[in-house]
Amino acid sequence: MPLWQPLDPLTPADLPTKTVPNWKLTGPGAVLVGLSIGAGEIIIWPRIAAQHGGGMAWAAAVGIVLQLWVNIEIGRWTVSTGETIYTGFARLWRGFAPLFILLTILGWLAPGWGRASGSALKALLVGPGGWGSDAFWTLITFVAVAVVLFGPKLVYKSVERTISALVLVITIGLIIVAFKVTDRQTLAPLPELAAGLVNVGQVAPGMNVKDLFIAMVFAGAGGTANLFYCFYLRDKHIGMGARVPSLTNILRRREEKAPATGYTFDDTPDNRSRFAAWFGFVRQDQILYFWLLNTFTIMLFIFVALAVLRPAGIVPKPGTLIWDEANELGRHMGNFGTTLFLIVGLATLFSTQVTLVDGVARSIADIVHTNFAPARSRSVGWWYATVAAAWIVLGCVITFFMERRGVSDLGFLLNASYMGGFAMAVYVPLTLVLNHRLLPRSARPGWLCTSMMVVASAVYVGFAIACVIWELRS
Helix, strand or coil: CCCECCCCCCEECCCCCCCCCHHHHCCHHHHHHHHHCCHHHHHHHHHHHHHHCHHHHHHHHHHHHHHHHHHHHHHHHHHHHCCCHHHHHHHHCCCHHHHHHHHHHHHHCCCHHHHHHHHHHHHHHCCCCCCCCHHHHHHHHHHHHHHHHHCCCEHHHHHHHHHHHHHHHHHHHHHHHHHHHCCCCCCCHHHHHHHHHHCCCCCCCCCCHHHHHHHHHCCCCCHHHHHHHHHHHHHCCCHHHHHCCCCECCCCCCCCCCCCCCEECCCCHHHHHHHHHHHHHHHHHHHHHHHHHHHHHHHHHHHHHHHHHHHHCCCCCCCCHHHHHHHHHHHHHCHHHHHHHHHHHHHHHHHHHHHHHHHHHHHHHHHHHHHEHHHHHCCHHHHHHHHHHHHHHHHHHHHHHHHHCCCCHHHHHHHHHHHHHHHHHHHHHHHHHHHHHHCCHHHCCCHHHHHHHHHHHHHHHHHHHHHHHHHHHC
């Protein structure tokens, strides 16, 4: 049996008609926000603010804006074809299939979020020095992840509902915290934060190109996580995704056979109109959720760090930021402040933990099942369940050894961001080439989207090259 499974050409078909309003399709952007407000927003950026002040806020804003356009172009491919973006890449060159498996593993294997989530749960229930190891509490969070992914019949509906609820908890909790700590003294960081947003290019003393790259990548989803958006659109039956069955939980429901490849539409007036309607939803979904909500929450996290940690001269040590900030909030708000921020921290990190296990399992399952002939003997759902279960077990095992060797979760989080930046240097320009080369003319990016993707490509490729040079010199 040959290793490579030949990719069927895109099947001609009309785009389905959009018959429901945008608000009823809400979900994909919210799930991506749940992934985006993870470690970057609650650990990396508040730590930068505590250490360097608010002068670097522009980098967070720029990182989110660039990823906004990247996500829109990822959505363009899936709306037009019903395929995942990984299958599109494989249409350009089959070697991208194993490359993106490798990038996914290198970026996300170390369970930094899982351990951070477990530490937040431990701090909330028994205190940071309380009973139980980090590995034990991380195991509890991974059990909860398994319940979310393997409990209901439809995986996406469970993930969407869970993440939407967590995002609501995070947003409301942050607003309460910001309101409670706001007085004349704590309003002082606002001018500094505002100045940091407009002083584009200002870099804090002591911050090297690697640190800046990591910070920009984790302002948003970052790494291959942006690519997960194609799965959410497809399972929500957006555009050509309506022709593809949703991923089902093979433990609860018999899987409907799904095509490995997608569709293309004739460039007729009806199809152009349908594409415009579906793609309009993608733009709105990304602007309202990913850009607006993501920017709002990351600025709130930075503001709270500037108002609480910076005046006290506290730069949290690796693995203790959430507890340090919660403990300091207790001085302003009493035990309520400590508990509330620990709940926000747990919700933030657990939302990322769930979406990462789900997204990684979807990505590897899709690439393997679509591209490798021997894998076709099993369904996509089987591969998804196998990869997700293996990822959960490995996460618990790696956390156990991390703790025994005294390795903090921060190092693994920074490594994930760093590797993710190099992945973005590969797939951002690749997505632009894919959409211009293989989509119907009316579905291809216009001058504005093309220009912004060229800028994003230049930023990520430029940073990747600069980091390689910096590493060699170091």
